[in-house]
Amino acid sequence: GAGVSQSPSNKVTEKGKDVELRCDPISGHTALYWYRQSLGQGLEFLIYFQGNSAPDKSGLPSDRFSAERTGGSVSTLTIQRTQQEDSAVYLCASSLATDYSNQPQHFGDGTRLSIL
Amino acid sequence: AQSVTQLGSHVSVSEGALVLLRCNYSSSVPPYLFWYVQYPNQGLQLLLKYTTGATLVKGINGFEAEFKKSETSFHLTKPSAHMSDAAEYFCAVRGEMDSSYKLIFGSGTRLLVRP
Numbered sequence: 001g002a003g004v005s006q007s008p009s010n011k012v013t014e015k016g017k018d019v020e021l022r023c024d025p026i027s028g029h030t031a032l033y034w035y036r037q038s039l040g041q042g043l044e045f046l047i048y049f050q051g052n053s054a055p056d057k058s059g060l061p062s063d064r065f066s067a068e069r070t071g072g073s074v075s076t077l078t079i080q081r082t083q084q085e086d087s088a089v090y091l092c093a094s095s096l097a098t099d100y101s102n103q104p105q106h107f108g109d110g111t112r113l114s115i116l
Numbered sequence: 117a118q119s120v121t122q123l124g125s126h127v128s129v130s131e132g133a134l135v136l137l138r139c140n141y142s143s144s145v146p147p148y149l150f151w152y153v154q155y156p157n158q159g160l161q162l163l164l165k166y167t168t169g170a171t172l173v174k175g176i177n178g179f180e181a182e183f184k185k186s187e188t189s190f191h192l193t194k195p196s197a198h199m200s201d202a203a204e205y206f207c208a209v210r211g212e213m214d215s216s217y218k219l220i221f222g223s224g225t226r227l228l229v230r231p
Contacts, residue, residue: 004159031217043206043221050217059218091159097217104150105219107159 025094
């Protein structure tokens with residue numbers, strides 16, 4: 001079946017511009033996660049959505065970052081006024097939420113974001 | 117707070133040789149541990165996981181890992197390396213308490229396989 005789909009696969013933009021990254025989770029997965037993978041920081045948790053519950057935004061690095069999940073499916077991560085330190089690979093994952101220990105997170109191929 | 121330490125940012129082995137990638141964890145609750153593999157320009161793929169029960173866990177592609185509580189370790193091994201095993205490997209621990217959905221990752225180990 002289809003896995004987690006992320007778009008675009010690559011994004012190059014100028015400093016100060018806004019960007020939107022999209023994630024389409026595996027059908028039926030109610031939990032959705034965003035992570036950031038960068039050279040200096042490794043893999044960092046950004047945000048978590050579960051059904052209609054309030055998202056856990058504790059990993060978002062600044063108020064320039066926001067995310068939403070419409071209709072319990074597709075999610076969009078938005079970065080406003082991008083900075084060079086935002087350059088990274090942004091990974092999305094989804095899982096069945098019944099038992100996090102036994103339900104692995106399935107990752108997309110990521111969006112590689114480069115800020116000029 | 118949980119943390120994961122992966123010793124060695126790069127490991128190089130010859131094809132057919134033993135692969136050993138080291139992972140040590142810190143957790144205040146019984147840990148749930150994972151190994152993921154990342155091939156170039158791809159996302160993370162789950163290799164194996166330890167939750168409860170048997171401490172020797174078998175995963176895909178011939179990999180296995182042993183949970184050793186006394187050593188707080190979860191090292192990944194494969195008896196005989198294949199060229200296709202060249203990738204980056206990440207060890208991760210589940211977050212604790214109300215953050216059990218989070219994965220806390222190590223910094224990764226890049227495996228190089230020499231012909």
